[in-house]
Amino acid sequence: MELMRGLRIVDLALQYKDYLIIGDLQLGYEQALQRKGVLVPKFQFHDIRERLAKIFKKVKVKKLIINGDIKHEFGIISEQEWREILQFFDFCLQHVTEIILVKGNHDLVIAPVARKRNIHVVDFYRVDDVLIFHGHKLLREKAKILVIGHEHPAVSFRERQGEKFKCFLVGKWKQCMLLVMPSFNPLTEGSDITKERFLSPYLKEGVEDFSVYVVEDTVYSFGKVKDLL
């Protein structure tokens, strides 16, 4: 679905010109859960790769931007993360010539893994007037269009109790257009925007007026947040 010229939603990703943007993969989440005694089958990496492969088939891009939280653990790099992040980079590099890793709040110690594949780790990335950053804290940098992750927006509907659907949020922050991306992690749908509080400092006010785009087999426009409350 085209949001504006050159910028479109493709499944859980955004395409802008030669760039594909995804975020919040949280690789290694299963091992972290297992450490807490929650047994989950390890399908996350496989699902992410399959889903991304389908996107790469649909769109022709040269570069991939990972907008934060590629991994789950904060202070360490778990064995599963080391393995899966490198495998993930190798898979992506079959489809793009460059990966840009934007730092999220879970990525405190990402540099050693990124270095193995010569991948640059940055706090934000700018393409024309589009600024891509994780959004867990305010950035001094300005641009017409801001693209953040971190929030993992999802939505539920009264008619379908107990089900949540990943969604994009599109609205305004000051004079800028703000796009909030859903998480690319298949293990959790995310935070219900009709029930839970927002985390990002960019979503402190005015979110009722944001447009909701639900991602399922295709992308559906669902009107404004306030219409769903």
Ligand SMILES: [Mn+2]
């Ligand atoms: Mn985050």
